[in-house]
Amino acid sequence: MAKKVVEKKKTKGYFKYIKWFWILFTSGILLVALIFLLASEGLLGIDMPEYEYLENPQTNLATEIISSDAKTLGKFYLDDNRTPVPYDSLPQNLVNALIATEDARFYDHSGIDAFGFMRALAYLGKKGGASTITQQLARQLFVGVRSKNKVEAIRQKIMEWVLATRLERQYTKEEIIAMYLNQYDFLNNADGIRSAAKIYFGKEPQQLKVEESAVLVGMLKNSSYFNPIRREELVTNRRNTVLGQMAKYEFITEHEKDSLQAMRMDINFNPESHKEGLATYFRMYLQGFMNDWISKNPKPALEGGRDKWNLYLDGLKIYTTIDSRMQANAEDAVRSHMSNLQDEFFHQNTPDRNPTAPFLDLEKSDINRILERAMKNSHRWRQMKSEGKSEEIIRESFKKKTEMTVFDWNSDGRERDTIMTPLDSIRYYKTFLRAAMMSMEPQTGHVKAWVGGIDYRHFQYDNVIQGSRQAGSTFKPFVYAAAIDQLRLSPCDELPDTQYCIEAGKHGNMEPWCPKNADGKYSGKNYTLKAALANSVNTVTAQLIDRVGPRSVVSIVNNLGLNREILEVPSIALGTPEINVYEMVGAYGAFANQGVYVKPVMVTRIEDKNGTVLYEYVPETKDVLSKDVAYAMVDLMQGVTEGGSGTRLRHSYQKNTTAYKEVITGYPYGFTNPIAGKTGTTQNQSDGWFMGMVPNLVTGVWVGGEERSVHFKSITYGQGASMALPIWGLYMKKNYENKDLGISDGEFDKPENMSINIDCSKVEEDNDENEGLDDDLDDLDF
Known part of the structure; x- marks a missing residue:
């Protein structure tokens, strides 16, 4: 009897424990549910984001500058250099590394990992935390840095739980992974996975290898601590931990893990800042362009938020005409020569x-x-x-x-x-020669390369568009164009190289103007216009501007995009007007484009972050010269590279063996294709110019000191052929090595039924047969 009573008491005690277990368990569930409910309604003093915000969480998005060959040239951003990418642009190895390391049961929970939470409680976090990827995303988007105050930390944790469950209802698992990787700050201006892949490895995310993905996933624990640039050994060990996790969950084999862990960490650091990277000067020009566009184009009301676009926060996409490959070639050529x-x-x-x-x-x-x-x-x-x-x-x-x-x-x-x-640093910087270069497709006006100086970090003045300098002999083609257009001259017509004066007052000049040639001498012989331009014979140019008049030259120049005040005096014939590289390239483009001026264009399209087109470029063109005159000018300027100051472009290096050593002479170009061009040198060798053209590319180069009193003492190094032409030669040599660029090496398009004679060999034969008939050519009334 006593035994049954004891057994009855044991059974009663057993059920009492079961009852309390269920009471506590149910109470716990109800308490958690109550906490969730109260937190959701904001009754725990926790400010929860609105549902609308959850549907479209706002993050600061950098504006992306995209080249014509679909490469990122750079970005505009304040604090966040972030350009989001969709899930399908992420490599599977990156996703696998993330799941294996941060949240192995990611696909099995709804925002909160109950098993992980219980493990964290049981072991006080020593065997891993309980935060899921979704909770970490909630913390990044809405909660912020974990507080050191325990009470506040608990409130933040509750907020993370609530937001994690909301995010799981609002987004797919794939979207959550993409948002998480796009949001994370990987340090060194690497905001989001796309910036991180480019900055640390110089590639797009989908190109990441397994070991590279492991480095970036390893940084998710603490990017400041696991910084690949400063703590190589620490980051390598962390990478290997990630690879171990991937093997543990069978995303890679043990053999693959061992092989990858043995590899040296190969960081290809490509810092992204406003002063570094490709096309820095162009990007700063573009900043001004965009600020002007934003001031004239208000943000649509349906966009909400700010009433005007923000270049640094709204994630715009700017599609430019710059070709990243040609830009790199241009910058390499400038660096090499300068x-x-x-x-x-x-x-x-x-x-x-x-x-x-x-x-x-x-x-x-x-x-x-x-x-x-x-x-x-x-x-x-x-x-x-x-x-x-x-x-x-x-x-x-x-x-x-x-x-x-x-x-x-x-x-x-x-x-x-x-x-x-x-003060000494000011003098020091004055010693450096500066350079500018712009390259444009004449048929479309698309600018393919833009180099405003030698190094943007230290020389931020953009000599392409900000700096105007005397054009020297590169202005002469405009005088020849006016003469051929209005007087119907031919490149084969001849004028004498003798002293020539324009009397005071004839064309607005206050005193008689009697220009000398560069060497101060007069040969006395007749020059065809083609030979005169090739050899920059000043006396012939003076005769042409006297006959056509400065006003006609200025009119043509203005129609070719040089919309500035130019004095209508004879001396402009020798290049006294100050012009910048941007204007000069646009003007020369009309010669290569059969007389049609196309205004240079740098931006073809602007889109918002959703791909909606906000701006599309409409070409601005003007017929300035007839096809015949334009082609005659091209033929004239081909003479510069065939027998004038640009002839060195035709030369190649030659090796000559002496009794003592091997000597290399010549130039490294060796071009055989048709090239039209013009060199230019200003007074005292202060400015060196070269304008070079092939049928589908016009390029202008200027070199000089910041001050005109900073220059070479002699013409040997101070002329345009020595200062500027080599940059063009090196640039074009690199361009031709890349056949994908499609740079023409053929003939310029010749108009049908050409009315202007360009075959000077026939003129020479006639001159031999009729010697003396043209002795008084300079007295003819043109």
Whole structure:
């Protein structure tokens, strides 16, 4: 009897435990449900985002600049360099690495991993946390950095749970993975997986290899701690942990894991900033273009939020005409030539050879004025002035030595650390020759390459469009074009190389104008117009502008896109007007495009983040010259590269063996295809120009100092053929090596029934038969 009573009491006690278990279990579920309910309604003091916000979570999206060959040239952003990619643009190995490392039961839960949560409680987080990928996304989008205050941390955790379940109802698993990887900050301006792939490995996400994906997934734990640029060994170990997780969940085999873990981590760091990367000068021009467009194009009301577009936050896509391959070729050509040219300039301007280096032909007072102007235009002066510093204090600061990083062609990364006074740094930077280059397709006006200087980090003045310099002999084709167009001259017509004066007052000039040739001499012989242009015979150009008049030349120049004030005086014939590379390339484009001027274009289309087209370019064209005149001008300028100052483009390197050594002579170009062009050199060799054309590409190059008093002493290095032409030659050589670019190496299109004679060989035969008939050619009334 007693035994039955004991058994009855045991059974009753057993059921009591079961009852309390279910009471506590049910209460726990109800408590969790209540917490979720109260949190959802905002009754726990937790501000939850609206449902509309969950449907379209706002993140700051960088504006992307896209080249004509579909490459990203750069981005405009403030804090977030983010360009999202869809799930189907992610490689499977990246997704597998993410699942294996961060949330192995991702596809089995609805935002909260109950098993992981219980494990975290049981082991106090020592065997892994409980945050799912969805919870981590909720934290990134809505919650923020985990608070160190325990009470606040619990509230944040509750908020993550609630938001995670909402996100799971709102989005597919694939969308959540894509949002998570697009949102994460991978450090070094690598916001989101696309920026991370490009910055750390120089490729698009879908091109990532397994070991590369493992590096990026490893960074998700803490990108600041696992920084591939600063902590290679630590990041390698973390990568190997990710690979181990992938093997554990059978995404890769053990053999693959061992092989990949043995590999050295290969980081290809490509920093993305406004001052680095490809086409930096063009991107800064584009920033101004976009700011102007935004000011004139309000944001549609249905977009909501801001009433105007934000270049740095709205994720616009700007489709440009720049070809990334040609841009890279252009930048390589500028770097290659300018570094060598600068070495020669330094060699010629040592203190022993030039006590006023880098300036020439200036008195000390003139140099002081230049430095004074540069000092007052400097950032240091403006900054200290805005802080209320007196001019005396500011001037003293320019005399104190300070640590700084300066540009140096011969240093790694073209930078070196040094100590000098700010005033000395101003003089130092004046010693560097500058360059500008633009390349355009004449038939469409599409600008294919744009190099505004030698290094944007240290020389931010864009010489393509901001800097205007005297054009020198590159202006002469406009004079010849006016003469051929209005006087129906031929490239084969002849004029004498003798002293020629235009009397005062005839064309608005105040004094008689009697230009000399570059060597100060007159040969006395007759030149065909083609030979005269090829050899830049100034006396012939003077005769042409006298006959056609400066006004006619200015009219043609204005129609060719040079919309600026140009004095209608004879001296413009020799290139006194100041013109920039952008204008010059556009104008020359009309010669290659059968007389039709097409305004240069850099942006073809702008889209919003959803792909809606906001802007499309409409070409601006103007008929300026007839096809016959345009082709005659092309024929004239072909003479420059066949027998004039551009002949070196036809030469190749030659090896000559002497008794002592092998000597290499000549030039590295060796072009055999038709090329039209014109060199230009201004007074004192201050500016060197070369304009070069093939049928479907017109390119202009300028080289010179920031100050006109910074120049080579002699014409040997100071002429356009030495300063600017080599950049064109190196650029085109690289272009022709890439057949995919489609750069023409054929003949220029010749009009049918050409009315202007360009066959000068027949004229020469006639001259031989009728010697003396044209002796008075310069007296004819054209």
